[in-house]
Amino acid sequence: MSDVKNIFMQVINDRRSIRNYTDGKVSEEELRIILESARQAPSGENAQPWRFTVVKDPKNKKFLSDLCRRGSGRRFTGEFLSKQMQERFKGLKDEAKREAAYKKLTSGDVSAFVNESDVIIIVSGKKEVWDLPFDTSAAIENMLLAVTALGLGACWLVAPCIDVRDEMVLNEYFGITDEYKTISIIAIGQPSRIPGPRPRIPLEDLVFSEKFGVPYYKKENE
Numbered sequence: 001m002s003d004v005k006n007i008f009m010q011v012i013n014d015r016r017s018i019r020n021y022t023d024g025k026v027s028e029e030e031l032r033i034i035l036e037s038a039r040q041a042p043s044g045e046n047a048q049p050w051r052f053t054v055v056k057d058p059k060n061k062k063f064l065s066d067l068c069r070r071g072s073g074r075r076f077t078g079e080f081l082s083k084q085m086q087e088r089f090k091g092l093k094d095e096a097k098r099e100a101a102y103k104k105l106t107s108g109d110v111s112a113f114v115n116e117s118d119v120i121i122i123v124s125g126k127k128e129v130w131d132l133p134f135d136t137s138a139a140i141e142n143m144l145l146a147v148t149a150l151g152l153g154a155c156w157l158v159a160p161c162i163d164v165r166d167e168m169v170l171n172e173y174f175g176i177t178d179e180y181k182t183i184s185i186i187a188i189g190q191p192s193r194i195p196g197p198r199p200r201i202p203l204e205d206l207v208f209s210e211k212f213g214v215p216y217y218k219k220e221n222e
């Protein structure tokens, strides 16, 4: 592979959701590169519906952290009550560990780390734009890759705006007006712990040839 391909694939493969940060800062130069990466993303009809609110004030980050805890708590409580969570953890045989995982998830604490990051970017966009979720997702992924290339860490969170009631509270607090929908927030900082890769479904199970369900890639031993 050429150097560019190697570097490109390294950035893709090195990206992780980072939830532990040092007190280190994100420089203004780095922040601008991250935001510029978002600006260069593709969007349907080149509508560029995204808007980014940079949050650094600890009081405002704490506000987002509390919303994240609430949003994640509600979502995982829903998953628990609908038994989706039990299905997800059925492979974990140790009952005490399973119970601890349920407790941690339903408390919402898993998403409350965001105030430990240096910068949070709130990603909102014009409601009237048809492709808004796709456009903003492209911009967010560009930011995550830029973060990785810069040696920083980030996590994409829907937790504070997954519930429309929380989104309304968030928008009001930050003065995001009615024409805009908040899609996600991105926590960014200097990583203190980089987790290993989360499992991925193999290409053999994801890619089809001409007809849905017909594998494009053969599994080894077949």
Ligand SMILES: Cc1cc2nc3c(=O)[nH]c(=O)nc-3n(C[C@H](O)[C@H](O)[C@H](O)COP(=O)(O)O)c2cc1C
Pocket (backbone or CB within 6 Å): 015, 016, 017, 018, 072, 110, 111, 155, 156, 157, 158, 159, 160, 197, 198
């Ligand atoms: C649309 C979207 C929403 C997410 N929301 C949250 C969230 O609210 N809280 C959180 O801790 N992680 C969130 N994540 C991160 C995922 O948990 C993470 O991407 C996934 O577990 C795979 O891990 P990796 O990013 O390290 O490869 C979100 C990711 C995406 C793409």
